[in-house]
Amino acid sequence: MADEYILEMHGICKYFPGVKALDGVELQVRPGTVHTLMGENGAGKSTLMKCLIGMQPVTAGTIIHKGKEVHFKSVQDSIHAGITMIQQELSPVLERTVADNLWLGREPMKNKFMCDNKALYTEAEALFKKLNLEVDVYAKMKDLTVAKQQMVEIAKAVSHDANIVIMDEPTSALTDAEVEDLFRIIADLKAQNVAIIYISHKMDEIFRISDDITVFRDGTYVGTDRAANLNNEKLIEMMVGRKITNMFPKIPCPIGDVMFKVENLNSGKQVKNVSFEVRKGEILGFAGLVGAGRTETMETIFGMRHKDSGRIWLNGKELDIKSPRDAIDNKIGLLTEDRRGNGIFGLLSITDNTTVANWGAYGLPMDNKQMLKDTEEYNTKLRTKTPTWETRIMNLSGGNQQKVLLARWLLTKPDLLIVDEPTRGIDVGAKSEIHELLSRLAGEGKAIIVISSEMPEVMGISDRIVVMHEGEMTGILDRDQFSQELLMRYATGGSAVEELKQQSAQE
Numbered sequence: 001m002a003d004e005y006i007l008e009m010h011g012i013c014k015y016f017p018g019v020k021a022l023d024g025v026e027l028q029v030r031p032g033t034v035h036t037l038m039g040e041n042g043a044g045k046s047t048l049m050k051c052l053i054g055m056q057p058v059t060a061g062t063i064i065h066k067g068k069e070v071h072f073k074s075v076q077d078s079i080h081a082g083i084t085m086i087q088q089e090l091s092p093v094l095e096r097t098v099a100d101n102l103w104l105g106r107e108p109m110k111n112k113f114m115c116d117n118k119a120l121y122t123e124a125e126a127l128f129k130k131l132n133l134e135v136d137v138y139a140k141m142k143d144l145t146v147a148k149q150q151m152v153e154i155a156k157a158v159s160h161d162a163n164i165v166i167m168d169e170p171t172s173a174l175t176d177a178e179v180e181d182l183f184r185i186i187a188d189l190k191a192q193n194v195a196i197i198y199i200s201h202k203m204d205e206i207f208r209i210s211d212d213i214t215v216f217r218d219g220t221y222v223g224t225d226r227a228a229n230l231n232n233e234k235l236i237e238m239m240v241g242r243k244i245t246n247m248f249p250k251i252p253c254p255i256g257d258v259m260f261k262v263e264n265l266n267s268g269k270q271v272k273n274v275s276f277e278v279r280k281g282e283i284l285g286f287a288g289l290v291g292a293g294r295t296e297t298m299e300t301i302f303g304m305r306h307k308d309s310g311r312i313w314l315n316g317k318e319l320d321i322k323s324p325r326d327a328i329d330n331k332i333g334l335l336t337e338d339r340r341g342n343g344i345f346g347l348l349s350i351t352d353n354t355t356v357a358n359w360g361a362y363g364l365p366m367d368n369k370q371m372l373k374d375t376e377e378y379n380t381k382l383r384t385k386t387p388t389w390e391t392r393i394m395n396l397s398g399g400n401q402q403k404v405l406l407a408r409w410l411l412t413k414p415d416l417l418i419v420d421e422p423t424r425g426i427d428v429g430a431k432s433e434i435h436e437l438l439s440r441l442a443g444e445g446k447a448i449i450v451i452s453s454e455m456p457e458v459m460g461i462s463d464r465i466v467v468m469h470e471g472e473m474t475g476i477l478d479r480d481q482f483s484q485e486l487l488m489r490y491a492t493g494g495s496a497v498e499e500l501k502q503q504s505a506q507e
Contacts, residue, residue, distance in 0.1 A: 004030060005028045005029060005030055005031075005064075006029055006030065006031040006065070006066060006163060006164060006195050007027070007028070007029040007052075007063075007064070007065055007164060007195065007197075008027070008028050008029075008062075008063070008064040009025065009026065009027040009028075009048070009052065009061065009062070009063050009064075010026060010061060010062045010064075011024050011025075011026070011060060011061040011062065012024070012025040012026075012027075012048060012051060012058055012060070012061035012062075012063075013025075013058065013059045013060040013061055014044075014047055014048075014051055014056060014058055014059050014219075015059045016387060016395075017387060019387040020219055021044055021047045021219050022044045022047055022048055022051070022058075022059075022219045023219050023220050024061075024220065024221065025044060025048055025061070025216065025219070025220065025221045026214075026221045026224075027048065027214055027221075027224075028224070029164070029195050029197060029212075030195065030211070030212065031163070031193050031194070031195050032190050032191075032192075032193040032194065032195065033190065033195060033196070033211035033212060034186060034190065034196045034198050034209050034210050034211050034212075035195065035196065035197050035198065035210070035211065035212045035213075035214065036197075036198045036199070036200065036206050036209075036210040036212070036213045036214070036227070037049075037197065037198070037199045037213075037214055037216065038201075038206070038213055038214070038215045038216070038235060038238075038239055039215055039216035039217055039222075039239055043216040043217055043218060043219065043239075044216050044218075044219040044220075045168075045199050045216060046168055046199065046397060046398075047219075048216075049085060049166050049168065049197065049199070051063075052072070052078065052083065052166070053072060053075050053078040053079075053083055053084075053085050053166070054072030054073055054074045054075050054076075054077050054078050055075055057073075065081060065083070065164075066163070079160055079162075082160070082161070082162045082163035082164060083162060083163070083164045083166070084156075084157040084160045084162040084164075084165055084166065085157065085165075085166035085167075085168065086150075086153045086154055086156075086157045086165070086166065086167045086168060086170055087153070087168055092141040092149055092152070092153075093141060094140065094141045094142035095140060095141075095142060096140065096141060097137065097138055097139065097140055097141070098124065098135055098136065098137045098138070098139055098140075098141060098144070098152055099120050099121045099123075099124035099137040099138070100120070101141055101152060101156070102124050102127070102137070102152060102155060102156050102159065103120055103123070103124070107120055108120055108123060121137050121138065124137040125137050127155055127158075127159055128155060131155055131158065131181075131185055132181065132184070133151055133155060133181060135148060135151060135152060135155070145291065146337070147174050147175060147178055150170065150172075150174060150178075151174070151178060151181070151182075154167075154170060154182060154185065158185060158189070162194060163193075163194055163195065164194070164195045164196075164197065165189060165194060165195075165196050165197070166196075166197045166199075167196060167197070167198050167199065167200075168199045169199060169200055169201070169398070170182060170198075170200075171200065171202065171205060172424050175289055176289075179205070183205075183208070183209055186198075186209060198210065201431075202454075203232050203235070206227070206235075207227060207230075207231075207232075210227035211226070211227060212224060212225070212226055212227065213225060213226075213227050213230060213235065215235070215238040215239055217238075217239065217241060222238050222239075223238060236429075239429065250283075250435075250439055250460060250461055251436070251439035251440060251442075251443055253281045253439070253442055253443035254281055255279045255280065255281045255282045255463065256279055256280035256281055256445065257279060257280060258277045258278070258279050259278060259279060259280045259314065259315060259415060259416065259447040260277065260278040260312075260313065260314050260415075260416045260447050261276075261277045261278075261312070261313040261314075262274060262275055262276055262277075262301065262310065262311075262312055263275050263310060263311045263312075263313075264309065264310045264311065265297065265300060265301070265307065265309075265310030265311075265312070266307070266308040266309045266310055267296060267297075267300040267305050267306060267307055267308055268296075268305075268306075268308065269471060270293045270296035270297075270305075270471050271293050271296050271297050271300050271305075271471055272293070272470075272471040272472045273472065273473075274293075274297050274310070274468075274471075274472075274473055275473070276466050276473070276476065278416065278447040278448075278449060279447065280445045280446070280447060281442050281443065281445055281446075281447075282442065282447060282448070282463045282464070283438060283439070283442050283448040283449075283450055283461055283462050283463050284447075284448070284449050284450070284462065284463065284464055284465075284466065285449075285450050285451075285452065285458040285459070285461065285462030285464070285465040285466070286298075286449065286450070286451040286452075286458075286465070286466050286467075286468065287452070287453075287455065287458050287465050287466070287467045287468070287487050287490075287491060288467055288468040288469060288491045289453075289469070289491050289492070291470070292468040292469055292470065292471070292491065293468050293470065293471035293472070294420075294451045294468050295337050295420055295451065296471070297468070298334060298418050298420060298449065298451065299334075301321070301327070301332070301418070302321070302324055302327045302332060302334040302418065303321040303322055303323040303324045303325075303326050303327045304324055304334075304342075307321075314330055314331070314332065314415060314416060315415065328357055328412060331412070331413070331414050331415040331416065332414055332415070332416045332417075332418070333357070333409030333410075333412050333414035333416070333417045333418065334409070334418045334419075334420070335402075335405055335406055335409055335417075335418065335419040335420060335422055336405075336420055337420040337421045337424075337451070343401075343405050344393045344394070344401050344404070344405065345393065346392065346393060346394035347392060347394065348392065348393065349389065349390045349391065349392060349393070350375060350379065350384070350386055350388075350389050350390070350391055350392075350393055350396070350404055351371055351372055351375040351389045351390060353393045353404050353405070353408060354371075354374065354375040354378060354379060354404055354407050354408050354411060355371045355374060355375060355408070355411065356408065357408050357409065357411070357412050358374075358408075358411050358412050372389060374411055375389050375407070376389060378407035378410055378411050379403065379404060379407045381407075381410075381437075382403040382406060382407055382433070382434075382437070383403070383430070383433065384396075384400050384403040384404055384407065385397075385400050386400065399430050402422070402423075402424075403430070403434075406419070406422065406434065406437075410441075414446070415446060415447060416446070416447045416448075416449070417438075417441060417446055417447070417448050417449070418448075418449040418451075419438070419448070419449070419450050419451070420451040421451060421452060421453065422434055422438070422450065422452070423435075423452070423454075423457065424453075431457075435457075435460070435461050438450065438461060439461070450462060455484045455487055455488075456484075458487075459482045459484070459487070462479070462482075463478075463479055464476060464477060464478055464479065465477045465482065465487065467487055467490035467491055468491075469490065469491055469492065469493045470493070474490040474491070474493065474494060475490040475494075477490075
């Protein structure tokens, strides 16, 4: 019966020039439930939600909210109706405080013209206390981690007293403890009869919290079912239209001599005396919890952070890297963790974003024909979905943006490729493709460093794993030593040195 649904979307179509983003899509959401949307990147999940909240006008179709047909013309319209959305790509006002961001556009007022600053911060603190979240409301957003910024966005969405909350990849940057906080908030919202529309590619959390699951493929509706009636295999097959037998395809390849070496690297409080080697043909994983120093270590190597001390060698040559340009010139590539903040150039085309790190190779004036050829070659290999190569990268899904960035670094033909959370926010089909690609690059003699917060991923793809905790290395594991229990022990501060002492004492 229609009245059992808080939201119905029927025959939704959204056309952009040259592409059908949505073609006759259906969605029916029950109040007080978690309804998860699944599908590969480019399947239309985020586009459908943007149509719902008034960010994008629908080309055709009907939206019914609480039994009445609605036509939201702006995000403010949908918020006033009780529908809020936590976007996949965060866009905080970085120079303003947490409290400013929380109440932006709806600040408590002393009178018609003056903001009540005391109430602004008091109400912000009260909200975080109610949600049992530890966030400094006086801190500037730029000083927060991506995970803390995400928690602010979650608090903002909840603060609107919504009847539908849309969460687009909300856990992509959260620690395990923060994920538990989010799931507690979701449970509280469900108890208040609020509907949650949840977009994620993480199978374990989907089956843990979902009541209903809807699957899209290439902008079309595949089907909806209760989560209890589905499993990983059924869901993946619905999403990609084929069976994926190996999520982490590790192609065996010969491992050669040491290509890259770091010795006693230090940078501020985040990187403390880090030393490791990577061999030709090897994939070296970096594991640890948020704040462990993995990203900061790679940013120091790449010249994005000041190096206090330490030495770096590539192919036997000691390097003095003071900027990313130095790193690129020495055949080092870095796919960054924060693709929006320091990865993509949103207003530029896919061609510009793909070729930007290699512009020096195209001469003056630039050879636009060769740039377009390279863009097409490398993005076709990665199956990047886009209407044209001149489309602005900001108009692509998060997963397709990630593919363009990966194409950028492959085009520079690096000897060392560092990839930080390469599959964050990417669907299962694309994940498998990227894992296979990294294995193939290792097979070509490249040295690969992979940072991942997903233990099955880092164990599945790596030959060895470096584990870090609070800026320090706590262990290096060979493939035959991999286990989630051991990784977690090292990631929470246990060290390999302590392990060896314990083993010796037992013997």
